[in-house]
Every structure is written in structure tokens, then in C-alpha cells.
Amino acid sequence: MYCKNRAKEVIEKNRDEITALCEYIFDNPEMGFKEYKASAALGAFLEKHGFTVEMGVGGLETAFRAEKKGRGSGPVIGFLCEYDALPNGHSCGHNIIGSSSAAAAVGLAETIEEYDGNIVVLGTPSEEGSGGGKEILYRAGVMDDMDCAMMFHPAPWTVINDILLAIAAFSYTFHGKPAHAGVCPEKGRSAVEALIQMFNNVNGLRVTVKGTTRIHGIIRQGGTATNIIPELTEAQFGIRASTKGELLELVERVHNCARAAALSTDCTVDIKEIGISYMDLVSNEVLLQLVEKNLADMGERIDMRNAKEGVGSSDVGNLSHRIPVFQVMISVDSPALPHTDAFAEACRGKRGADIAVRAAKAMAMTGVDLFNNPDLVNKAKEELKERLNVK
Numbered sequence: 001m002y003c004k005n006r007a008k009e010v011i012e013k014n015r016d017e018i019t020a021l022c023e024y025i026f027d028n029p030e031m032g033f034k035e036y037k038a039s040a041a042l043g044a045f046l047e048k049h050g051f052t053v054e055m056g057v058g059g060l061e062t063a064f065r066a067e068k069k070g071r072g073s074g075p076v077i078g079f080l081c082e083y084d085a086l087p088n089g090h091s092c093g094h095n096i097i098g099s100s101s102a103a104a105a106v107g108l109a110e111t112i113e114e115y116d117g118n119i120v121v122l123g124t125p126s127e128e129g130s131g132g133g134k135e136i137l138y139r140a141g142v143m144d145d146m147d148c149a150m151m152f153h154p155a156p157w158t159v160i161n162d163i164l165l166a167i168a169a170f171s172y173t174f175h176g177k178p179a180h181a182g183v184c185p186e187k188g189r190s191a192v193e194a195l196i197q198m199f200n201n202v203n204g205l206r207v208t209v210k211g212t213t214r215i216h217g218i219i220r221q222g223g224t225a226t227n228i229i230p231e232l233t234e235a236q237f238g239i240r241a242s243t244k245g246e247l248l249e250l251v252e253r254v255h256n257c258a259r260a261a262a263l264s265t266d267c268t269v270d271i272k273e274i275g276i277s278y279m280d281l282v283s284n285e286v287l288l289q290l291v292e293k294n295l296a297d298m299g300e301r302i303d304m305r306n307a308k309e310g311v312g313s314s315d316v317g318n319l320s321h322r323i324p325v326f327q328v329m330i331s332v333d334s335p336a337l338p339h340t341d342a343f344a345e346a347c348r349g350k351r352g353a354d355i356a357v358r359a360a361k362a363m364a365m366t367g368v369d370l371f372n373n374p375d376l377v378n379k380a381k382e383e384l385k386e387r388l389n390v391k
Helices: 004-013 013-029 035-048 094-108 133-139 191-208 246-265 284-299 318-319 341-346 350-370 373-388
Strands: 052-055 064-069 071-080 115-125 148-155 159-161 168-177 214-221 232-241 268-276 304-306 325-331
Touching: 004 013, 004 094, 004 133, 004 232, 013 035, 013 246, 013 325, 035 052, 035 064, 035 094, 035 325, 052 246, 064 094, 064 246, 071 350, 094 115, 094 148, 094 284, 094 350, 133 268, 133 318, 148 284, 148 373, 159 284, 168 191, 168 246, 168 341, 191 214, 191 246, 191 304, 232 246, 284 325, 284 350, 318 325, 341 373, 350 373
Parallel strands: 071 115, 071 148, 148 325, 159 304
Antiparallel strands: 052 064, 064 115, 159 325, 168 232, 168 268, 214 232
């Protein structure tokens, strides 16, 4: 049987290299689908440690698939790398996600020849901004052989069973008719009034939706001059709900807010989805119990076993509807919230790299559990089927 201590030793032996990788990604932030430096660095790290690396998989230039095969057929265990940044840098800690998943795979793979099965590391671009790299790769068949997958995400607290909301984003472009606002306003049809009416309609909608939903919008274009009746305006909304089914219903209601606004102002509206919609996260207790025990055995503090509410969304939710997956939140020991400069500061340097090393060890140990007892993978798959049937 493969030894967990051996996996941890391998990761510890490579701490300096993992630290350099984590710091390099942090110091070179790249937006979604443009993560050329990060994906190349991760690919080089994995190739150096015996993985066969294919870059540009699934039609995405900055995606990759790295694999190390065992001695025969068996479970294919996946590790998910994220490495895209936000406009203010790595304020969501994806430098930690990418380096920890790659390091976990290396720790597990040191004696992969002992096992029946394969280790796969997927580089999944553009999680932020509804880019949906994981969904794109899934549709392209890049994950067809994977039996399960795992990743850790930095957070203000360590949470085993997190909640991710389903989300979809849309643009609403209103078309009116221009006119001189002082001379002949009656000849115009104000697209800005339609836009404002949509926001009012959405605010009225909030009275009759669940408290777990989120509807947040911005105005991208609101006119060009005060003395011209605006003929074109645009709003963008992110819409979140607890489940995919609830999301679909809520999206249609928000669409109706836009349609009603256009009708009441004698304008028209074009509705277009932005990026890819994300599904809610389907928890898998078989996998979560394994990683929870491994974290406890490492002496890690667990702040919360089960999250009380969902506040974020991710395309890992999409994958969780297809194969058993976990995304565990690991504390950065700071009350700062993701997407802020303070959170980025908590994820930088050796401090961020230490978080990556700890997450890598927990994931590698969980991989050991699955290779030592492949039936656990089958149990995880059965649990997923049951959860989806209940939904």
C-alpha cells in the first residue's frame, strides 16, 4: 500500500520549487484565456517531475492536460489547476490553486508505478468572469476518462463542505430613438429610461425571491449627452441561485423585467448571455470525509464543517454534476474577502506558498486513500447518482 507519509515527504522535498512556482504565478497575473506564463510554468513543473504534458487541449491555448500512468487499468484521479487573475491581480488566490494541485499530483505520483490507475492534472483557464474553462474542456472530451477530481481554494476560513451558487450573466441592450431633448423630446424614445425601468423592475422582483438568490447589475452604457435622448444603453446582470433549476426560473423572471421595461418605454431590448453559466456544487461526502480526516491528521484547523450559505460561484460546479469532485476552502489566516487587494496580499510570497504546500499534502493523501481502496471511487460515483436523482 502507498504511504501517505511518502507523499508528504515528496512535497516537502520540493517546497522551494513549489514556492517559486506559486510566487511566479502571483507576480505575473494574467486574465482569463491569456494565462500563457502560468500555464507554461505549471506544465514545465509537471514535465520535470515525470508527467506527459499536452498544452492547448480542448481548443484553449492556455489549457493543458498532464498525465502519469500507473502499471495497469484503475481509477483516473484528477487534480484541477486554476491560474487566471482578476484586474487587481491574484486577489482570488489562483496562484495557490494552480501550484497546490500540481504539487499534490507530483507528491502522489512519485511511486505511481505501484498502482493500477492514472493521475491527471488539468489546467483549466478562465474561471473568473464566466469564462467557463472547465465546462469548455468537459465538452471537448478532455475529461472523459477521469473518475474523480479535487482542488483547494483559498478563503478567509477553512470549510470542508462549501456551497457554490449557480450563476448566469447576461447583457441587456436597449434600443430607443434619438431626439433633441429640449427641442423635440416627443420624437424620441429613451433607451436610458428603459434601462432605469429594468433596474426598478429587478428591485421589485427581489421582494418575491429566495434569500439565497443574488441579482447584481451594472450600467455599461447610459447615453452620450444630456441634451440627446439616448438611443442605446446597456446593462449587465449576474444572476445567482441555489440550484440550476432555480437559476433557470430566476433568469426568465429577470428577462421579463427587461422586456417589460422595453415595452413600457416603447423601446426594444436584445438579451445575450455572457460567457458560460455555472452550476451549483454537488457535494460528495465520500470524498469530503477522506480529505477532512487527512486535514485533521495534519493538525489543520477546520473552522466550519458545513457552510451555512453560498456566496460564490465557480465552473467546478459544472464538473461536480458529471463526476465526483470536491473543492475545499483553506484559510489564508486573514479576514480579508476574496477579490480584494487585502486578500491578494494574504496569498502572496512564502505565506501563499505555505498554504499551497499544506493543501497539496491534504490532496495527495486523499489520492493515496483512493488508490489504496479503489472501491471508494465507485462509492463516490454512486453517491453522485443518488444526489442528482434526488434533485
